[in-house]
Amino acid sequence: MITPEMLEEPQKVTWCTGCGNFGILAALKKAVIELGKPIHEIVLASGIGCSSKIPHYIGGVNSIHTLHGRPIPIATGIHLANTNLDVIVHTGDGDCLAEGLGHFVHAARRNVDIAVFIHNNGVNGLTKGQYSPAAPRGYVSNTSPPPPGAPMDPVNPMAQAITAGATFVARGFSGDQKGLVNLMLEAIRHKGFAVIDILQPCVTWNRQLTWKYYNEHTYALEETGHDVTNKFKALEKAMENGDRYPVGVFYKVESPDLASGIALPEKGTLKDHTTDLKDVQKIIDDLLL
């Protein structure tokens, strides 16, 4: 049993007051407790950014705070070396959709059994508010070209994930604790590549995608009778470019995961497997003329 005390933050949280990351951290803690998995079998892998500091604010859980854009391949290696672990990636929109977009698409295509939580605040928070690949067209920031701002459309992580081959795709909102905890649980338990695009207000830099904005512009997808097994409907929802953002599960199907196609031991994990030197000697001797 995991208790809230076990998860107490090992160090002082450095996020700005009111930051959307707090809601994600709170939801993560609840999900970790509810998951029912031994705590030593959970691993968090994060990239670089405000969001990626999350492993330092949750105690007792294994973690690896990696490189900007690279948590997904690192998590892939961890997962395949020990498939008993539940590997959860925390990544920013800059992390995942700029430096990491290639890895994201390939991980989805491989249907690697990890959960990826994108803290999507539309900005590069930690480097002081530059427009991220998720910033809307026209977003004005200190590095976007002269007004009217970012001269390009944002990356659509949901659509990218669905078309690339992810088998669980959802959108969450940091302000909707209950919904987010449930999505996290479902994503972690899902066998295959699971993505949650989490709307996360950055109160310091983003004056456009605010708490107020999201509170007014989100709606529960579940209530619309959406069929989560229909890829084209899911894509349609992901492409919904109107005034309101659907929140909930967009797409969920079963498909062989990456591990099932890798030469892993039948029993036990790769990490605990040892090659028998006799087999190696045989391979060598078979090469002898």
Add this chain to the structure above:
Amino acid sequence: MTMDITFNIGGAAGQGIDTIGDLLTQVFVQAGFYTFTTKDFESRIRGGYNFTQIRVSDIPIYASVDQIDVIIALSVDAVVGQRDNLSEGGVIIFDESIEFEDLEACHFSAPLEKIAREVGGNVKMMNAAALGAVIAVINFPFELVRQVLTDIFGRKGEKIVAGNVDVAKALYDLTKSNFTGTCKYNLETLEKGSCTDKLILTGNKALALGAIAANVKWISSYPMSPSTSVFQDIVGYSQQLKIGSIQTEDEIASLAMAIGASFAGARSMVTTSGGGFALMVEALGFAAMIETPVVIYNAQRPGPSTGLPTRTEQADLLFMAFSSQGEFPRIILAPKDPVEAFNVATRAFNLADKFQIPVMILGDQYFADSVMNIPRIDVSGVKRDKGKLARSRADPDYKRYLLTEDGISPRAFPGDKGKTIVSAGNVHREDGHITEDAEMRKLMVQKFMNKIPAIMTELNPPQIYGTAQADTTLLTWGSTWGAAYEAVKSLAAKGESINQLHFCDVFPLRTAKLREVFAQSKQVIAVEQNITSQFASLVRMHTGLAVKQHINKYDGRPMTPGWIISELEEGGIV
């Protein structure tokens, strides 16, 4: 008389010259000779001009040479390309379809393709035809050919074996009666050599075997010549031995995945060439920062950029030694040949685990693709040392980066009950959580550096080849060993006072022997497959000792003993 004969099989890519080469090598290895085979090929799949060069001797040989005794040409280019290198008394065998004007007695136009078609019913059997012709020219017993063809094609069924043997025999008989020249080698009397080394390996293959013996459990790579065959071979063994492998989207992901797998407890490696390594550099620093072992193989090719994809150079040494921001320990090992490569691979994994650092194996195309027959590798001596591990009992106070005297903290892995493993690429505390504390920063940097004394004692010293002391010392590292070794041997035989100081473990540099040699020798000559003598630069940086004379090759083609000798002569060194 010692026998030292070189065959050059040339043609276009896709014509099967590799197969003829393999067959020929096997015939001679079977017959008890030493062989050394190099491959010279262009970066293309069809056409062009490629060759395989096989040197055969009854004494150990370690390099290819310039003089060719028998040319087997499947295209005009193959004649034109090598004619000038033909030794006195040499022979050129070519397919009769090649129009050739000034025929000399040493030229033999053979109906290779015709006989393959007529007798074997398959053009592919041209390989066997060529083999039959060559063996007849040097008066070698046909029986060995029969044996080798049976061994090789046995798996494909009796019909294929019989076809190949018949084709080879037809050409053998035809050559015996029609070839009017004489080859300077008549091996009729010299039937069997004394060499019992029956393992035919490239440097790359030996590395792959070393890696599986070392219990590699993870490999993630992206194809890049000349490294790819290591990846292919290990993937080939993966089902049998249970090795996780992925061809990644790029080299950034390759090293990132390998680090992830190693962090979780699996011995991991990546294979690449310089351009791919360039993409790995950020992750290299990450592995160092989180003290997670990983083995990186760079098979060098001439750069910068795409350079010459299928050719050789040793110009990535300083890049490997100093790549990444920040300062941290790393080890670079540069095996000279397949024998050493197997040991280097097993050592690399042990060193990486022991010191929890990245270990790099630095090869090059010449090392990677050259083939030697070596003694059977006995794996019973292979040791697997996982380094310092945390005790398995639960330990709520476990600290992954515990400060210790030797800088090495006991490792534990996610999944270990009762421990929390926390790692970060940021500067971190002993428990792995990040910090900006100045004192902790200093302690963690010192922790890295505290590993170096033990690394130094663990690395192998350089080797002196030839006399213990000499007026002239050739300073070499990695794959240039063989050519320099033979050059030294032949110069010493002529009375020159010359020896060789050779490094396999190139970084961090062990300096004691260098200081000794610089004090003893009148002149130390750097012999390197690059233009700036990168190893000599490293020597100077670490010892202040300056190499004043240099022999550098940077045309992408390997050195030969003859080339080194002529460079030494031209430089007035010998």
